Amino acid sequence: MRGWGWQAIRAWTLLVYAFMFLPIAVVVLLSFNANQFGSFPMTGFSLQWFVELSQNDAILRAFRTSLLLGALTAAISTTLGVLASLALVRYRVPGENIISTMLIAPILVPEVVLAVALLLFLNFLSLPKSFPLLLMGHVIFTLPFVLLVVQARLVSIRRDVEEAAMSLGASPMQTFFQITLPLLMPAVLAGALFAFTISFDDITGTLFWKPGGVETVPTQIFAMLRNSISPEINALGTVMILITVGLPLLGLAIARKINQKSGA
Amino acid sequence: MSTVALENVVKRFGTFTAVHQTSLEMDDGEFVTLLGPSGCGKTTNLRMIAGLLDPTEGNILINGQRINDVPIHKRNLGIVFQNYALFPHKTVAENVAFGLKYRDVSRAEMEERVRRALDLVQLPDSGAKYPKALSGGQQQRIALARAIVIEPSVLLLDEPLSALDANLREDMRIELKRIQDRIGVTTVFVTHDQSEALAMSDKIVVMSAGHVEQVGTPEEVYNAPGSEFVANFLGASNILDGTCEQADGTAVLIDVPLLGRITVPRAKAPAVRPGAGAKLVLRAEKLVLAGEDARKEDTISIPGVVETVDYQGQAVRYFVRSGETQLQAINMIDERPFAKGQPVSLHFRQRDCAALGAE
Ligand SMILES: Nc1ncnc2c1ncn2[C@@H]1O[C@H](COP(=O)(O)OP(=O)(O)OP(=O)(O)O)[C@@H](O)[C@H]1O
Ligand SMILES: [Mg+2]
Numbered sequence: 001m002r003g004w005g006w007q008a009i010r011a012w013t014l015l016v017y018a019f020m021f022l023p024i025a026v027v028v029l030l031s032f033n034a035n036q037f038g039s040f041p042m043t044g045f046s047l048q049w050f051v052e053l054s055q056n057d058a059i060l061r062a063f064r065t066s067l068l069l070g071a072l073t074a075a076i077s078t079t080l081g082v083l084a085s086l087a088l089v090r091y092r093v094p095g096e097n098i099i100s101t102m103l104i105a106p107i108l109v110p111e112v113v114l115a116v117a118l119l120l121f122l123n124f125l126s127l128p129k130s131f132p133l134l135l136m137g138h139v140i141f142t143l144p145f146v147l148l149v150v151q152a153r154l155v156s157i158r159r160d161v162e163e164a165a166m167s168l169g170a171s172p173m174q175t176f177f178q179i180t181l182p183l184l185m186p187a188v189l190a191g192a193l194f195a196f197t198i199s200f201d202d203i204t205g206t207l208f209w210k211p212g213g214v215e216t217v218p219t220q221i222f223a224m225l226r227n228s229i230s231p232e233i234n235a236l237g238t239v240m241i242l243i244t245v246g247l248p249l250l251g252l253a254i255a256r257k258i259n260q261k262s263g264a
Numbered sequence: 265m266s267t268v269a270l271e272n273v274v275k276r277f278g279t280f281t282a283v284h285q286t287s288l289e290m291d292d293g294e295f296v297t298l299l300g301p302s303g304c305g306k307t308t309n310l311r312m313i314a315g316l317l318d319p320t321e322g323n324i325l326i327n328g329q330r331i332n333d334v335p336i337h338k339r340n341l342g343i344v345f346q347n348y349a350l351f352p353h354k355t356v357a358e359n360v361a362f363g364l365k366y367r368d369v370s371r372a373e374m375e376e377r378v379r380r381a382l383d384l385v386q387l388p389d390s391g392a393k394y395p396k397a398l399s400g401g402q403q404q405r406i407a408l409a410r411a412i413v414i415e416p417s418v419l420l421l422d423e424p425l426s427a428l429d430a431n432l433r434e435d436m437r438i439e440l441k442r443i444q445d446r447i448g449v450t451t452v453f454v455t456h457d458q459s460e461a462l463a464m465s466d467k468i469v470v471m472s473a474g475h476v477e478q479v480g481t482p483e484e485v486y487n488a489p490g491s492e493f494v495a496n497f498l499g500a501s502n503i504l505d506g507t508c509e510q511a512d513g514t515a516v517l518i519d520v521p522l523l524g525r526i527t528v529p530r531a532k533a534p535a536v537r538p539g540a541g542a543k544l545v546l547r548a549e550k551l552v553l554a555g556e557d558a559r560k561e562d563t564i565s566i567p568g569v570v571e572t573v574d575y576q577g578q579a580v581r582y583f584v585r586s587g588e589t590q591l592q593a594i595n596m597i598d599e600r601p602f603a604k605g606q607p608v609s610l611h612f613r614q615r616d617c618a619a620l621g622a623e
Contacts, residue, residue, distance in 0.1 A: 041573075093341060138290075158347065158349065160345045160347065160349040161349045161351060161352075162349075163316055163336075163343070163345070163349070164343060164345060164349040164351075164407075164410075165351070165362065166335075166336045166337045167314060167336055167337070167339075167341050167342070167343040167368065167411075168337075168362050168363030168366065168410070168411075169337050169338075169340075169363050169365075169366030170337055170362075170366060171335075171337050172337075175337075178362075179351060182353050183352065183353060201479075258299070
């Protein structure tokens, strides 16, 4: 009886995984297909779609926009996230619970709602859509992730280590850069990668917020799909997968290295 | 080098008063211990001296200078924390050199001073290691080296030994005292362990619930406790109610119902007044059990029956009933301990007693 039950669970698990990962595998597989149409059957191995991709101006422009947007989002989100965490964890701030909840809230609110809300807010202020506002949207959206990661780490950094540094003559600022920040580094790195990846992947908010003429990789793919299913999209998908999976893995490896060295 | 003083210091957290009005003076080079049970305000006092907490009222003075408004990083203090607080991402040598970076010290001198500090704590070859690679005791030595290498005006230690296991704690205690003697730095040491306090201190400040109960040398607080709390916190004592019948400059005579008339040296009963109530303090170690009919010169003897025997290795703690009173005695074991229910005689010398004035 028990054996049968386990078999069923195992089969079900496999099915779920297949359902999740098969489409991704298919995209990757088809991106190397020599066939003119982005679908089965495979007619041979070819890198032609990647070559075409690298010659497609619209895609390259979208790529640059996405990279810039992701990098700026990561930088701003991480800086704000570290500052906010310090304030919330290390100092008594009046109303800190409310502030904390507000900062985390964007995770809980459905993205569409958040997107519309921000858009309406901009309308209300009669601000036109622009790249900085798109960036702001991404920062709001990624900040909670950074905050959660950095706060968790900051809580585990003992206060007396910082106090020891100050007693030895380091000013609060020097203590932060000499002690707190290096110990926080794995979390800062993880937060930045999270922010970059989320921003790089995002489509819902971006569709609402982006000014006319600006495309990110996801919105570009979306636009291309409206005309036809080009095999280039498979190649682009493969590149996206590489970035959004590869980067966090890389970051994880680096964080582990740092941790090993410091033995924290 | 330096003196430290607290002047009418009070510390409140909201409505809760952690330290009631306290004044203390610590001489240059003195080893002062703040001793008391958990929550009595020892750490609070230490952190106010360190500059990690602001006193609600009163002044903190170092070398006679009011330093309330000097931030911690300008106070030139060495602090050793209970959990070592080493920088995990820096090597031992970098840890020890940390404070020197903020002082006007050449590279060569820095290396020399780090080397000397590591020698002093007997870990000369550990410079390249990371703290994680060291044992607890070794980490605490490095923390000490890091604190003293800057030649602090005052060394502050908050229960630095309590994270170590019992054997190591004894070794470190001796080591710490040796180093402190050697460099002669004024030291404030916080502990709740009375044997640590007695063994190490020049001066003990016994605290209870935010108040200073008594300040004195280890002998003074041990032999002439100033309050019932002190008598019981530093080892176990029997405290018996009585009346003072006579008192002069050299001795006081106290009548205790169970024991009769006891003569106590005046030095051990400073607060007793003739005609008033008094409490006789009889240390458990000074009350000696003997066979039922034993006679001893020069001692007071009373009969009793052993009620509880608490065997502790080389010593044993007895609870003995004598009349209506239960008395506590801690004796070295000679041959075999007395058994439960055995009738015994209890002996003590009058000059080993101390007395407190009644409240
Ligand atoms: N930041 C704070 N806010 C509120 N109360 C505090 C704070 N710090 C300490 N207290 C209270 O002040 C009292 C004294 O604390 P303190 O840490 O000085 O005790 P301690 O003698 O060092 O005790 P222990 O041996 O447990 O370390 C305690 O009752 C504690 O709860
Ligand atoms: Mg404490």
